[in-house]
Amino acid sequence: MNESLNNIKEIKKYAEEENIPIMQEDGIDFLTSFIVKKQIKNVLEIGTAIGYSAIMMALASEDTHITTIERDEVRYMEALKNIKKFNLENRITLIFNDAINVNLEDQYDLIFIDAAKGKNQAFFEHFEGNLTRDGYIITDNMYFHGYVSMDEESIPSKNILGIVRKIKDYTYFLENHMVYKTTIYNIGDGIAVTERRG
Ligand code: SAH
Ligand code: MG
Secondary structure (H helix, E strand, C coil), rough: CCCHHHHHHHHHHHHHHCCCCCHHHHHHHHHHHHHHCCCCCCEEEEEECCCHHHEEEEEEECCCCCEEEEECCCHHHHHHHHHHHHHCCCCCCECCCCCCHCCCCCEEEEEEECHHHHHHHHHHHHHHHEEEEEEEEECCCCCCCCCCCCHHHCCHHHHHHHHHHHHHHHHHHHHHHCCEEEECCCHHHHHEEECCCC
């Protein structure tokens, strides 16, 4: 079997066993096609986990560079290992820190937000200054496993309800933004694509 395909399978298996919420199949297809179609060259990813989405983006487009941030040390170490396996150290830069504490100089034509779901707006506002003029911000898990469309009374925990409300606030923030326009796609767990207006 193709070695790269085999390595991807292993990463997915590890994610499943360790309960690490990597992107779903249709979500990753959307993201990688987007990168190819829009000729994205410089990606900033918030939430590496074990490197699955970063590796998939790098494999989709040979001249794309990905900077990705993870705050969990075990996941960060696993991501380092996985990126090495694919010999992608030269195209994927890993940062081990809480994204909110990371200040970057570079400009990115795609910022992919896939970290703590209650902090989407904080990440958006922290990094929007790093977005190129024609760049995109993509946010994953806008449906939060279906909870966002549920009756709030039926949501099983206060914790989940808290996150659901923050995602609703973030959706409102995106949809009513003066500078940006957003489309939310019914793909994977809900994917928001944001770009500057006009
Ligand atoms: N993008 C990955 C999945 C990321 S899961 C993929 O599809 O393969 C979300 C990750 O974000 C988790 O590993 C979590 O530890 C990390 N995270 C959550 N809040 C963060 C923060 N404030 N800064 C950096 N990483 C964060
Ligand atoms: Mg996600």
